[in-house]
Each structure stands twice: as C-alpha cells, then as structure tokens.
Amino acid sequence: MVTTTLAPGRLRPSDLARISSVGLRTRRLRAALSALGIAIGVASIVAVLGLSASSQAGLLAQIDKLGTNMLTVTTGKDISGAEVALPKTAPSMISRIGPVEEVESTGEVTTADAYRSPLIPDVNTNALTVQATSLKLPQTLRTEVVKGKFLDQATAQEPTVVLGWIAAQRLGMNRVYTGQRIWVTDQWFYVVGILGPATLAPEIDDSVLIGYPAAEKYLGFAGHPSTIYVRSATDQVQDVHSVLAATANPQNPSQVTVGNPSDALVVRAAAQSALNGLFLGLGAVALLVGGVGVANTMVISVLERRGEIGLRRALGATRGHIRIQFLMEAILLAVLGGAAGVGCGALATVVYALSKNWAVVIPPEAWIGGVLAAVAIGVIAGLIPALRAARMPPTEALRTV
Numbered sequence: 428m429v430t431t432t433l434a435p436g437r438l439r440p441s442d443l444a445r446i447s448s449v450g451l452r453t454r455r456l457r458a459a460l461s462a463l464g465i466a467i468g469v470a471s472i473v474a475v476l477g478l479s480a481s482s483q484a485g486l487l488a489q490i491d492k493l494g495t496n497m498l499t500v501t502t503g504k505d506i507s508g509a510e511v512a513l514p515k516t517a518p519s520m521i522s523r524i525g526p527v528e529e530v531e532s533t534g535e536v537t538t539a540d541a542y543r544s545p546l547i548p549d550v551n552t553n554a555l556t557v558q559a560t561s562l563k564l565p566q567t568l569r570t571e572v573v574k575g576k577f578l579d580q581a582t583a584q585e586p587t588v589v590l591g592w593i594a595a596q597r598l599g600m601n602r603v604y605t606g607q608r609i610w611v612t613d614q615w616f617y618v619v620g621i622l623g624p625a626t627l628a629p630e631i632d633d634s635v636l637i638g639y640p641a642a643e644k645y646l647g648f649a650g651h652p653s654t655i656y657v658r659s660a661t662d663q664v665q666d667v668h669s670v671l672a673a674t675a676n677p678q679n680p681s682q683v684t685v686g687n688p689s690d691a692l693v694v695r696a697a698a699q700s701a702l703n704g705l706f707l708g709l710g711a712v713a714l715l716v717g718g719v720g721v722a723n724t725m726v727i728s729v730l731e732r733r734g735e736i737g738l739r740r741a742l743g744a745t746r747g748h749i750r751i752q753f754l755m756e757a758i759l760l761a762v763l764g765g766a767a768g769v770g771c772g773a774l775a776t777v778v779y780a781l782s783k784n785w786a787v788v789i790p791p792e793a794w795i796g797g798v799l800a801a802v803a804i805g806v807i808a809g810l811i812p813a814l815r816a817a818r819m820p821p822t823e824a825l826r827t828v
Contacts, residue, residue, distance in 0.1 A: 473794055529566065529658035533656075773794065
C-alpha cells in the first residue's frame with residue numbers, strides 16, 4: 428500500500444487579506460469604535476509635532492523678517508540693587524560706533540499714568556506704561572503705524588501721544604479721529620496714532636508714547652533713556668554687542684544691560700517645544716487605551732468565531748494559518764485607526780497653521796512614527812488572541828458552537 432502525505436497549503440497574500448478583513452467587514456461599528464482610540468492617539472501625536480514644527484518655522488521666519496541685528500541697551504543695577512539710569516548722552520554716543528546703523532530710545536516716565544478719562548479711579552491703570560520716545564522708533568523696531576501717524580518734530584513738543592497695540596485695546600480705542608484724547612496724570616493728551624504689534628519689543632505694545640520734549644515739559648521727565656534700540660550691520664552684531672555697555676556708560680559699564688531680542692524669541696520657541704513632551708504623553712495614553720480596545724475586540728472576535736475556527740481547521744487549515752489570520756486582523760484594525768489619525772492630525776495642523784499664517788510643516792517622523800506605533804500596537808494587542816485561536820482544537824471549537 429502506498430501512502431501519500433499531503434503538505435499543508437500556504438495562504439496567498441490575497442487570501443490572507445480577504446480572510447483577515449472578515450471580522451472588520453462584518454462588525455463595522457465595533458471595529459470603528461476600537462480603532463477610534465488609536466486614531467485619537469495618533470492624531471494627537473501628529474498634531475503636536477506638526478503644530479510645534481509649524482510654529483517654530485513661523486517664528487523663525489518672523490525673526491528673519493524682523494532681523495537679528497537689533498540689540499537693546501537697558502538700565503542696570505548697582506551693588507545695592509538700585510536701578511542706575513543711563514546717561515542722557517548714551518544714544519548719541521552709541522550712534523558714533525561705526526557698524527551702528529540706527530539708534531532710537533525710550534524713557535519710562537515713572538511718575539505718570541494714563542487713563543481713558545479723569546473719572547477712572549487712579550488704581551485702574553490697566554498696567555499701561557507712559558514712555559518718552561525718539562521719533563523714528565517704528566522704523567527701528569520694524570513695526571508700523573496702523574492708525575493715524577507717529578510723532579514728528581512738531582507733535583513731539585505738544586501734549587500728543589501714540590498708543591501701543593495693547594494699550595489702544597485696553598483704552599478701548601481702535602481708530603484715530605480729530606479731538607480724540609486720553610488723560611495722562613493731570614491733563615489731556617491728544618491721540619495721533621496707534622502702533623501695530625512690536626514683536627521684538629513687546630514692552631512697547633502696552634505703552635503710551637510721548638515725545639521727549641513734551642514729556643519733560645508737561646510731565647517733569649528727567650530725560651534719561653531707559654531702553655536704547657540699536658540696529659547694526661548684521662555681520663558685526665557681536666562686535667557691537669561687546670562695546671555697547673562701555674560706550675553707553677563709560678564710567679560704569681557693568682551697570683548697563685545689553686541684550687538681543689531675537690535670542691529671546693528663539694528661547695521662547697524652545698520653551699514651546701519643551702511642552703511637547705506633555706502632549707505626546709497624553710497621545711501615548713490614548714494609544715494605550717486604543718491598544719486595550721483592539722485587544723478586547725480580538726478576544727471577543729475569537730470567542731464569537733469558534734465555529735469558523737473549527738470548520739477551517741477541519742478543512743485543513745493549520746494553526747499557523749489561524750494564528751496569522753487573527754494577528755493580521757488586529758494589525759489591519761490598528762493600521763486603519765492609525766491612518767485615520769494621521770489624516771486628522773495633518774488636517775488639524777494645516778487648518779491651524781494657515782489661520783496663523785505659518786508655513787505648514789509636518790515632520791516625517793510624525794506620521795511615520797504614528798503609523799509604526801499603530802502597527803506595533805496591532806501586533807501586541809493581537810498576539811495573545813491569535814495564539815489562543817491557534818491552540819483551539821477543531822473538535823472542541825465545533826462542539827462549543
């Protein structure tokens with residue numbers, strides 16, 4: 428007698444795709460709910476990384492537009508911690524430095540407060556600062572006058588003011604008209620202009636700006652600048668930085684503070700990215716919850732489909748066939764959720780970035796990492812149910828139906 432041993436067949440990729448999607452096609456609602464957790468987690472990761480990269484790209488583009496060649500000279504402190512005023516001659520002395528191209532200054536009038544009218548209580552200052560200013564400040568700060576005009580040689584002598592962007596909002600003024608005025612200390616000052624946002628000098632946004640002569644005449648200002656804004660040749664910024672303190676106050680250069688506003692913006696971008704870890708952690712938690720949901724779905728699927736498992740085993744399917752079928756079903760379920768999450772995260776990034784006029788940047792590691800994480804979750808969540816299905820004897824599977 429001749430005996431023939433039949434070798435088990437192999438699943439073709441097309442057959443594997445068809446049988447592994449049976450559970451998803453027949454139980455669509457449950458599959459969708461299981462994939463939702465993974466989709467939320469992946470969308471969170473993609474959106475966090477995409478928005479962070481887009482905001483940094485937008486901020487760096489803004490820095491490039493505003494220029495990295497602006498330095499600031501501000502008052503320092505002496506040994507006792509008291510603030511030391513800058514000399515009145517500091518701006519003119521700094522302008523003599525060869526690579527310096529523009530020098531403008533402001534001086535805080537500490538004895539003055541600004542209000543919408545004299546009926547406002549003195550304590551309601553709205554955190555506004557009254558500052559004397561030189562006449563080409565917007566040009567140096569790379570901002571613009573959005574309403575009215577800036578101070579000139581004539582208006583700098585008179586009780587007139589220009590409002591910073593935030594100061595105008597706090598005073599309830601969004602336009603400039605003839606006769607518009609605010610109450611500064613004990614008299615009316617007429618509003619001639621409103622500045623746009625000053626990104627490199629945010630202290631200007633909540634300031635009420637007055638010409639130096641008017642501040643000295645009407646408010647008793649001593650004339651000492653508190654902040655000097657310096658534009659220099661871009662390739663010589665460090666050289667200018669090294670001599671600014673000694674030039675501004677030759678007698679006490681250690682009592683002068685020199686800074687670069689664009690460096691502060693770069694630090695702010697780094698601080699924003701430091702918060703990414705928190706949001707990525709929340710995304711990871713959502714992925715974990717999604718993985719538990721996939722595992723639960725696969726366990727229930729194995730229990731519900733014991734008859735199918737027993738019948739396939741009786742018809743010649745091996746344990747490996749059953750194992751790969753359910754494992755691929757879990758991976759497919761997770762990948763579908765991951766793909767949906769990548770799409771939602773990318774869409775959220777595009778919408779928000781465009782609303783902020785940022786360049787849309789979605790790092791490759793965001794969506795590649797999201798898909799790989801989904802695959803890994805599918806493997807982990809589906810492995811135990813797949814092994815359990817493969818170990819189920821066909822007779823027992825058919826008997827329990």
